[in-house]
Amino acid sequence: MRTSAIIHQQICQLRWHLLACAGLIMVLPIEEAVVGLWEGDGFHSIRMVYAVITFSPLLAGLIACANVQGDLSEKRYIFWRSKPANVKKLMALKFFVGLTLSLTIVACPLVFALVSTALCGEDLGWQTFKHYVPVPIVVAMMTYSLCFGCNVLVRNTARSWLIGLFLAGFALVIPLMLPLGFKDVVTDIGFRAFGFYPATIFVTSVAAFVFALYAAQHDWHLKTNLRELLWVGTGLVFLLLILFSSQVANIRVLDEKEVDGSRWAQGTLDKVGDRLIFEGLNYVDVGKRDISLHEIVSNGASVVNPPLYGNTGMNSQGHQVIYGPRAKGYITTSYPRRLNALYMDTEDGTYHFGIIAYFRLEGEGSRKEKVHEKVYLRSYKLVGNSWRVVDELNISDFIGDRVNYLRMAMRLIDNTLVACVNQSYVVADVTDPGDLRLIDKRLDALKGNWSLRHMDLQSEFDIPIIPVEGISIEERIKLSIDLRYRFSYFRNDIYKSSMVDTHNGKIAFFSVSEQGVAWFDVIRWDQKTAYCKFTSVRPFTILEGMIWAASSLHDRTFVENGKLYLSRQNTLLVFDVRVSRGIRKLGHFVRMDWNIEDIAVLDDGNMLLSAQWLDYMGAGHFEVRKRYLCLLKNPK
Structure with a gap:
């Protein structure tokens, strides 16, 4: 069984599929170039190239299924099975020939964009090009591998293609949901926040290829019908929805009220006694499901300035x-x-x-x-x-x-x-x-402001306790920890919140970084020093890590009544920090067009958010269009 003959056979077998895929992937870039030429902008394409490259994994999976199906049709399969053929060699050659041809098809619009923009003297946008293009290409390679393995087992082009695409999507979504320690997986040499994705794609592709070889060698065949596939697909979608709902948008909105606020200042929430004050001018009255504002009145006059x-x-x-x-x-x-x-x-x-x-x-x-x-x-x-x-x-x-x-x-x-x-x-x-x-x-x-490197800090360390008379030792420890780690030259909320949790005679505090949420225990103390030790860490999921990697002027991180609240830009995360098995996520709230400015935890446990709706004005500038107060159900 000559290698060159097998390669030639596979190319001939896929020629019509390749022509069809090439036509599909090139029609939009060519149309864009023709329209541009007609309008006098030159014969080149950029925007449509990005669009078709995004959908290239679909075509790669289709080529994989067609590649396998040609030799696994019943008559042809019986023929080559009766010959002294090396099954693994045949399937390996089919795999790599098809993969090479798939990447060639994917490269067609890229080459067209490079050549056409160069000839017309247009800017390709190289920074965007080099950062975006590799992503759909490696996803296409993984999709090809999964569809190839599925068709070896199922031996039905349409069903194998659908199953392979679903598995590829599942492999890409699952890492977003799981709190994996990326640093432990890829060490420090690669990616920190996105390092698990290259590992996922590589492992999935190799596993699908090896599985295809063994399935062909041992003549594995899975009989399927459309009804079974629908039930299995529905079950997997339901599982994904459960996972997704535990990560995103599972905090219920009880009421939402648009309010008049200061256009240039931050919408603030502060407590006076058992009441909340919004922006220093209005009391906030919160019922079980509604919000109302009332002016602060003193001696019959309304407060006119905060x-x-x-x-x-x-x-x-x-x-x-x-x-x-x-x-x-x-x-x-x-x-x-x-x-x-x-x-x-x-x-x-x-x-x-x-x-x-x-x-x-x-x-x-x-x-x-x-x-x-x-x-x-x-x-x-x-x-x-x-x-x-x-x-x-x-x-x-x-x-x-x-x-x-x-x-x-x-x-x-x-x-x-x-x-x-x-x-x-x-x-x-x-x-x-x-x-x-x-x-x-x-x-x-x-002392100066310290930072906690919780991934590396495993030994015991001590914190000097501020000698303030008239307050309890627990409050002194709490204040000392906050001043040590939150007392910076930038804004802080030490006056109304803390990173420390005291409960049943135990004291713990928490640190948040791009890596996750770390738990430290105060293991013992005297009148001058608190002795602390790193206990555990709850790594962020990829989704949470992407949120926390973005900076914001209105970040809030504090502990209250056994829960850790983290807010950044348009996202609020709530964690339970009093469970014996570690830090447990309770809720996730996202409002894409909002910027969360302040948070208050009410006496009944619910949460009140102050947020602004920003309108993009161009050139990196935003303008506050609306302000909202939002009442949220605190997750349990």
């Missing part, structure tokens, strides 16, 4: 500035950020606390730098329709050597307020919010 820190305005450069005899001409920055506030409700009225920093811009043109000169911890009271400063502590000595950027944080624990700026912190008694009583003040007592 909690802005001091007498503010906008200068000619668009910066928020402070006016008044003591601070004229300064630009201000504050913590929490604008429209957010740390509230306290008392019998005497409603207060909020904030850190306000004053800076000037020095330098010329685009090389201007911030120079911070003053920092205050202030208490504000709602009087009439505005917030008034009622007391302050001067903490300008916290600025230190780093004057261009400040990192700031606060937390209110019972009646004790801890405020941090750079490496220093102050502790104040706010039993009477109108009178900030200094308890302690420490300079250069905080």
Whole structure:
């Protein structure tokens, strides 16, 4: 059995199929080129080439089935089976000849695009070309292998083609659903987020090829009918739907309300007592299935401005500035950020606390730098329709050597307020919010912001506990961990949330990265140090990893009542962190055209989202068109 004769036979056997597939895959690019020539743009094609390449796996599977069926028809099969033929050699040659011809067909529109754009002097878009084209080609190779193996077993072209396509789709979808450790599969030399896909395609293709050889060698034959295929297909689709529903869009929307909000600021949700405040202007009343807004009213007057820190305005450069005899001409920055506030409700009225920093811009043109000169911890009271400063502590000595950027944080624990700026912190008694009583003040007592490399960190490590009097050791540990890992020069939500979970005398905290969610336990502690150890990690699925790889200005990560909440851009993930067998995903919410800005967990366990609908204006710019409040059922 000569190799050259077998190759020649296979090419002749597939000639009409190849011509048909070549015609199908080239008709749209040629049509685009002809239309372009008619309109004076030149005889070239780019857009339609990408379109037909996307569907090339369908043609590759069809060629595979036709390749096998020619020698497995009943009469021809009996003939070559009666000869002393090497079955594995015959099937291997058929496989590789058909695969080569399939790739040749796929290459036709690519060559046409390269040549036509070069002759016409058009830009091919090489970056898009080299990143997109390999994907359908390798998927076509896997589809070819699966269809080839299916037809060896089933021996019916149409059914084998459908089964092979379904298996290829199944192989591509399943990795999205499973929390696989990609780093363990492909090490560090390849892909991190998408490394499992090349491995899946390669293993699936090789397995289908080996299976086809053994099925032909041992004369395996699976008899099928259309009804059985429909039932099996329905079952697999149902399984996929179950897997998909456990990963995406399984959090139920109870109510959704379009609201008027600030066009340029973030839609914020903060708690005052047992009520929520939206953007500092409206109370949010949430029923079991509905949302309503009510203006904040004090002494018969509606609040007209959110909690802005001091007498503010906008200068000619668009910066928020402070006016008044003591601070004229300064630009201000504050913590929490604008429209957010740390509230306290008392019998005497409603207060909020904030850190306000004053800076000037020095330098010329685009090389201007911030120079911070003053920092205050202030208490504000709602009087009439505005917030008034009622007391302050001067903490300008916290600025230190780093004057261009400040990192700031606060937390209110019972009646004790801890405020941090750079490496220093102050502790104040706010039993009477109108009178900030200094308890302690420490300079250069905080370390720099740390990051957790949870995949590599296996040994025990320790965290210094901040010596704050008047609060429990658990709250001190909780604050110390948050300040160690969340206290950065960028925005943080330490004033209202934590990455630490305390339950039944146990303390655990959680870290999120592109690799997944890591669990750390505080195994023991004394008055000065907490000793911690890495416990486990829940890797992200490919779908979750793609979401988390994208950056966002409104990321939220916090733990509350035994659940970990992660939000980024248009996605919310909820995990249970109190199960003995590890971190378990509970829910996944996605709204494609939204940008989630803030999250609040209500007393009844449900969740309230503040989100904005963005309209793409071109050139990478978005404009806020609508704002929404969305009530979600918290998954269990």
